[in-house]
Amino acid sequence: SLRAGIVGLPNVGKSTLFNAVVENGKAQAANFPFCTIEPNVGIVAVPDSRLHVLSDLSKSQRAVPASIEFVDIAGLVKGASQGEGLGNKFLSHIREVDSILQVVRCFEDNDIVHVNGKVDPKSDIDVINLELVFSDLDQIDKRMDKLKKGKAKDSQSKLKEEAEKSALEKIREALMDGKPARSVTLTDFERDAVKHLCLLTMKPVIYVANVAESDLADPANNNYVKNVTNVASELQSGIVTISAQVEAELTELPVEERQEYLQSLGVSESGLGNLIRATYDLLGLRTYFTSGEKETKAWTILAGMTAPQAAGVIHSDFEKGFIRAETVSYDDFVAAGSLGAAREKGLLRSEGKDYVVQEGDVMLFRFNV
Numbered sequence: 001s002l003r004a005g006i007v008g009l010p011n012v013g014k015s016t017l018f019n020a021v022v023e024n025g026k027a028q029a030a031n032f033p034f035c036t037i038e039p040n041v042g043i044v045a046v047p048d049s050r051l052h053v054l055s056d057l058s059k060s061q062r063a064v065p066a067s068i069e070f071v072d073i074a075g076l077v078k079g080a081s082q083g084e085g086l087g088n089k090f091l092s093h094i095r096e097v098d099s100i101l102q103v104v105r106c107f108e109d110n111d112i113v114h115v116n117g118k119v120d121p122k123s124d125i126d127v128i129n130l131e132l133v134f135s136d137l138d139q140i141d142k143r144m145d146k147l148k149k150g151k152a153k154d155s156q157s158k159l160k161e162e163a164e165k166s167a168l169e170k171i172r173e174a175l176m177d178g179k180p181a182r183s184v185t186l187t188d189f190e191r192d193a194v195k196h197l198c199l200l201t202m203k204p205v206i207y208v209a210n211v212a213e214s215d216l217a218d219p220a221n222n223n224y225v226k227n228v229t230n231v232a233s234e235l236q237s238g239i240v241t242i243s244a245q246v247e248a249e250l251t252e253l254p255v256e257e258r259q260e261y262l263q264s265l266g267v268s269e270s271g272l273g274n275l276i277r278a279t280y281d282l283l284g285l286r287t288y289f290t291s292g293e294k295e296t297k298a299w300t301i302l303a304g305m306t307a308p309q310a311a312g313v314i315h316s317d318f319e320k321g322f323i324r325a326e327t328v329s330y331d332d333f334v335a336a337g338s339l340g341a342a343r344e345k346g347l348l349r350s351e352g353k354d355y356v357v358q359e360g361d362v363m364l365f366r367f368n369v
């Protein structure tokens with residue numbers, strides 16, 4: 001499944017957030033920089049109200065949501081790319097994730113040490129960015145040395161090497177400017193040629209502005225959040241505002257008291273759902289559903305996938321033997337009330353192998369085995 005890595009300087013609220021996200025409280029949040037050294041992995045459901053609507057309509061025995069893996073990657077500090085503070089290990093953990101959630105401290109609390117002495121989101125983001133940039137530069141230089149030796153045997157691999165070289169030159173220039181690789185315009189061919197390097201600054205980033213509970217109702221009023229918003233747009237990244245502390249407290253409350261607590265803070269829902277959804281969207285993910293008596297299930301696909309590819313997410317045999325897909329949009333399904341009713345009303349379309357699956361489609365695959 002897809003993985004999102006939670007990074008950030010020490011004491012910004014990563015573990016608190018992670019624990020809230022996975023609701024298991026395993027990693028101890030403590031006022032200590034190297035509190036969680038091994039990365040912790042938690043699998044979370046992607047909240048989606050449509051799942052339950054469909055499940056009720058189909059009288060399904062169970063509803064199975066889509067999921068994302070969150071990895072708590074603690075300990076990224078200044079100097080990590082130079083191997084300080086177990087830094088290299090953390091960078092290699094980052095290499096393995098599909099997207100990065102950088103928690104940025106936007107709350108003041110004199111009892112909680114800030115590694116650089118004061119709350120300063122722009123500087124915190126710069127510190128982490130620079131480590132990722134250094135690491136990428138290092139990797140690119142090593143790779144360029146190899147490419148210069150020009151080992152390509154045939155014209156096909158020569159072309160690929162050329163594409164990789166030109167991409168790396170462009171990326172290198174951006175990195176020297178402090179800009180992430182993801183900000184560089186590349187052709188599809190070039191992008192493909194550098195994929196194997198898993199460059200850290202190529203990964204999509206969401207800045208998670210961790211605010212005090214008193215700022216939750218109106219985060220735009222908080223100057224730290226304003227700073228993060230500006231940096232995020234400069235660095236082609238997203239931003240989500242959250243209070244890790246509040247999320248942690250929520251997980252400890254009985255479910256029926258949570259809503260009241262949120263209302264007392266002036267908000268209507270937990271920020272975690274938002275964060276998980278934003279991560280999902282950032283990765284260009286889409287959801288389609290299968291829905292029957294046994295179960296209603298949300299499936300994750302990439303934007304642009306065709307019906308056979310989407311079927312392949314369920315089972316590779318579905319893709320190989322694909323004949324057609326009976327498809328109805330979520331809204332039409334709900335309006336009709338069931339798959340059978342949708343069929344009677346002519347809302348159930350028969351789609352072939354070129355059909356690009358749309359967000360929220362409810363699908364029934366026909367295939368040969």
Ligand code: GDP
Binds near residue numbers: 012031210213
């Ligand atoms: P990490 O080092 O980034 O993983 O940070 P932790 O999650 O361990 O948090 C460090 C300390 O900050 C802990 O004592 C947390 O309780 C506290 N903390 C985390 N989030 C918040 C917050 O939103 N507000 C306040 N006041 N404290 C927080």
